[in-house]
Amino acid sequence: MMAMNMGLLEIFITFICFLVFLGFLYHKKTPKHLPTNWPVLGMLPGLLVHVNRIYDAITDLLEASHMTFCFIGPWHSGTDILITVDPANVRYILSSNFDNYPKGMEFQEIFEVLGESIFNVDSELWEDMRNSSHAIFGNQDFQRFWVSTSVNKLKQGLVPILANAAEKNILVDLQDLFHRFLFDTSLILMTGYDPKCLSIEMPKVEFSDAVDGVADGLFYRHMKPVFFWKLQYWIGVGVEKSMRRGIAVFDQLLEKIILAKREEIKSHGIRGSKGEAMDVLTYYMTIDTTKYKHLKPSNDKFIRDTILGVLIAAKDTTSSALTWFFWLLSKNPEAMNKIRQEINNKMPKFDPADFDKLVYLDGAVCETLRLYPSVPFNHKSPAKPDVLPTGHRVDENWKVVISIYALGRMKSVWGDDAEDFRPERWITDSGTLRHEPSHKFLAFNAGPRSCLGKKLTFLQMKTAAVEIIRNYDIKLVEGHKTEPVPSVLLRMQHGLKVSVTKI
């Protein structure tokens, strides 16, 4: 028995030595800027070494490999990924050959938490979801409802907290405040219900923690074999534990709200039907199914998925953008002064009709989303094998990832100052906002699946920026570290600690 054990041990040690030897061989042959493709483990070790700065590591990699790179995962793990930011590939995948790049089965499996929400469906159901979402988000009454809800929350929620912080010299975490601001406004707009999380008492916001946990879990699912994350989810360990907890929080909150809304409609009819704006939940519960044949207004699970999708789409993207926006401005006081001057000169009194005059502010918002896109990457799978404009072949069901974060920083796309925050790059010689094609400025996606909330985002970000910048000076706490968390939604690892002074 002992002899047999020794035999096995020797075979095992020989095998490990062989792997290490092969590894050195491969390592020597690999160009310096690329991760080593180790036997069996593929490039995973190189990725894990950089996981805490994953966005920048991928940016360096893509800059060094002509904007397209094939990541080889561990042997037979199904985690090979073609990563590209080449604008020709981006346009091809998202627009001109859109039909060959559906969300697909693997995406739907990874993002199963979103069920049948617009982000997770294809074909006719997606078309109905898109047309119906477009109808409400593009409606002028709804857009007015959007601005008035934001203004009310700023005046009654955010400003009193900032005033208190300025008066008592208390530091605040702007990321947390923007999460609360967006949770309150988004829930009112999407469901008509105000959770009142933006208050001096700072109640715990379980929903925000749940979104963070789920978004982190979704990120790591891209790097793991399917059987592995499914096993982790089933046992409830690691990031998959947060995923389970997060789903329970979503279900609990939405179940309560859906039930209450059905009761409300039964007893009081449809609010918003007589010229007032309607919340999105009421809209979907009472939608005309002769027009949108694939929607299921009386099915609670369908309604849960629909509302959860748009709630996360509106809440976590805009809170991320606002956080990075104020961080970038606090590091670029000249840009902050220019915005303040523009607001004082062109919008002496708050009037949404004057928003279009705030061109420099528009440029600063675009610049923020170029450098810190709230959705840092897009995942696609070809339905049929294909060859991309750069000549790379992609087989059926391959993972193709477009790094929106890296695209915004490519020197070959944006010039040598790509890393700098320069709102001026968005202003034309005649003083208007420069239009950049969406396959270059990809923060809101491109092609038939481009974001339906772009206009609403600008309205809300400008409302918040005007209200805050006109009244307060924001200063970063010295030594505060700012890093993006590896996740499918970009947020700051340690929040955004600032001091606030009344102007």
Ligand code: HEM
């Ligand atoms: C900073 C703010 C925002 C950013 C950066 C952003 C970005 C994006 C991106 C990258 C996508 C494509 C996602 C994918 O296909 O997987 C998307 C889709 C979408 N966004 Fe936004 N978004 C923002 C705000 C909003 C808001 C405020 C709303 C709604 C009120 C919204 C509604 C949607 C919807 C419905 C889609 C799905 C489009 C489709 O699949 O046809 N977004 N957004």
